[in-house]
Amino acid sequence: MNKQSSFNRKLIYLGLIIVLLFPLYGLSRPATLVDKEGGKLSKMRVDNRLSQANLGEIDPASETMKLLTLGLRGVAVNLLWGQADEYKKKEDWTNLTATLEQLARLQPNFITFWKYQSWNVSYNVSVQFDDYRDRYYYVREGIEFLKQGVEKNKENPQIPQLLWDLGWFVGQKIGRADEHVQYRRLFKADDEFHGDDVPPGSDERDNWLVSKKEYLDTVASIRDRGKSIGKKSEKIVYSSPAKSQMSYAEAIEEEGQFEKGQAAWAIAADDWRDFGDQPIEHSTGRILFLGHEHDLAKEVEGLEKQLDNLAPSLRDRMVDEKRAKLSDAERAALDKPLEERTTEEYQLAGVAAQAIAVTDAEFVDRLAKEKPASRKQASMLADRLSDQRTNLIYTQRYKTDANYNYWALRAEFEQTDTAVDARRKMFQAKQAYDDNQDDVTAKRLYEEGFQLWRQLVDNFREQGHDLLDPDGVTGDDLLVFIEDYYRVLKANNEEIPDDFPLWEVIENFDAEMKFEEELREHQRRLQSTDDNAESPADEAEPSTPAEQVEQAESNEAESADEGDAADGEEPADKASDDNQEASNGVSTAESPGEGDEKTAIVAEEATGDSDAG
Secondary structure, three states, X not given: OOHHHHHHHHHHXXXXXXXXXXXXXXXXXXXXXXXXXXXXXXXXXXXXXXXXXXXXXXXXXXXXXXXXXXXXXXXXXXXXXXXXHHHHHHOOHHHHHHHHHHHHHHXXXXXXXXXXXXXXXXXXXXXXXXXXXXXXHHHHHHHHHHHHHHHHOOOOOOHHHHHHHHHHHHHHHHHOOOOHHHHHHHHHOOHHHHOOOOOOOOHHHOHHHHHHHHHHHHHHHHHOOOOXXXXXXXXXXXXXXXXXXXXXXXXXXXXXXXXXXXXXXHHHHHHHHHHHOOOEEOOOOOEEOHHHHHHHHHHHHHHHHXXXXXXXXXXXXXXXXXXXXXXHHHHHHHHOOHHHOOHHHHHHHHHHHHHHOOOHHHHHHHHHHHOHHHHHHHHHHHHHHHHHHHHHHHHHHHHHHHOHHHHHHHHHHOOOHHHHHHHHHHHHHHHHHHOOOOHHHHHHHXXXXXXXXXXXXXXXXXXXXXXXXXXXXXXXHHHHHHHHHHHHHHHOOOOOOOOOOOHHHHHHHOOOOOOHHHHHXXXXXXXXXXXXXXXXXXXOOOOOHHHHHHHHHHHHHHHHHHHHHHHOOOOHHHHHHHHHHHHHHHHHHOOOOOHHHHHHHHHHHHXXXXXXO
């Protein structure tokens, strides 16, 4: 190949490049004031709402950086991600922050970037510092980073993911961290974060209420603007506002604001009912309402009755027919009471029960033969019944996943005066011990509070609700109070008394076995008491002083009889003295402290009389 051929080939390549620039320009030219639509690609971005103007605010610096990479933005992003990880390992927080800012400008609409790096700063970087103020600074930096991502992606279809994370960070990272007391205080005083719109001291500065607002924005972006929730569960997203309200109520009660907390729980109960009214899409596409299980169950019951009423005795006849085909052993097992069945009979009864069950499809087929005119109505009822039964099953499962019944119950009982008084006692007891070292007052307040908790648990159990359900957190909360109470007792070398009203909590919620020894001793003492109570009635028991006197009198009488038989009658004055002493002995035996001495005297005299006789 000579130089001329190489030169010609380069000219051809150059010509082709120049020729291709024209269609490329036609396809990709941007929209301008003169050409409002721009090229084909620009029109497609507008139609599919993918342009920066459609996704969020336009950052001139960001657009400039994209142009300066000359099509190598992906390479630049990979390099910057590597640098960010390196700066994190070296704990070079200044350069890490600068690198994250550059990444944010190069990929402002990459949702995962905002999620990952904000988590990195709030959760991983913040824990590297010793002072809680420094830790709070980086927690807030991560939150600010998320807010920046929200601003740049307001119209992004995936914006609910950022909004929900923002609510989670503000609520959980500030309100659940080990330093949550300090974090909550710093957050309320953070003028830079809240700005002038929210005055100092306002409830709107509470981290849990700010979290609730972000969650409500998340729900609105899904419901009202049709944005995507991604892979996150709807029942988690839609329950989040109510959960934040509950966390707010808990937090202010921990700070001693009990009347305000009571009102906050009332709002939480309303929010939870709103969640129950939210349409939740099941993975099968069915729409469920978690708060409507009772109505759904009643509808299923009504449809069952309507179907059976088309032929009132038909189902029973079909059951009898199937029952007749069972073996004798299966019928016997089925008829035997559940508690009396052996393992084999239990299995037989289970098989038999399935064998005699009449499905709706079987019922409809049989009805169509016996009453052809009712076939269409029966088929419609059976289809509706099957559909609603499926909805009921899915609703019950989703309610269990969301622990719906517990939180509804929690919001209800926390509003009661008994619960408020119980929490106030716990708060005052902790203050008395921690702040004033007044263990006497602390002990009294704890014990009064535990009696209130016992009363609350018993009252709700009478209504069919168990506050100490293992799936709830009330038992864990009470265990914390018990641990504080135990500290007070140990300061005085005391143990938890056997009549403590919440041993049940210790038995069922002490997962770390902190009270293992105390519980074992308590159970041993109870067993010992039960054993004593069950001892035979005729077992020898220690005699009382009065019984000893009666025995002595009996001995005297026997001695007197023997003396009479040997010597004739005893002098009257001697018999009189003996009777008087016996009488005095009985009387004295009833008086504590003197009975033993007097009994000994009477017994000694009775012995002397016997010897004399």
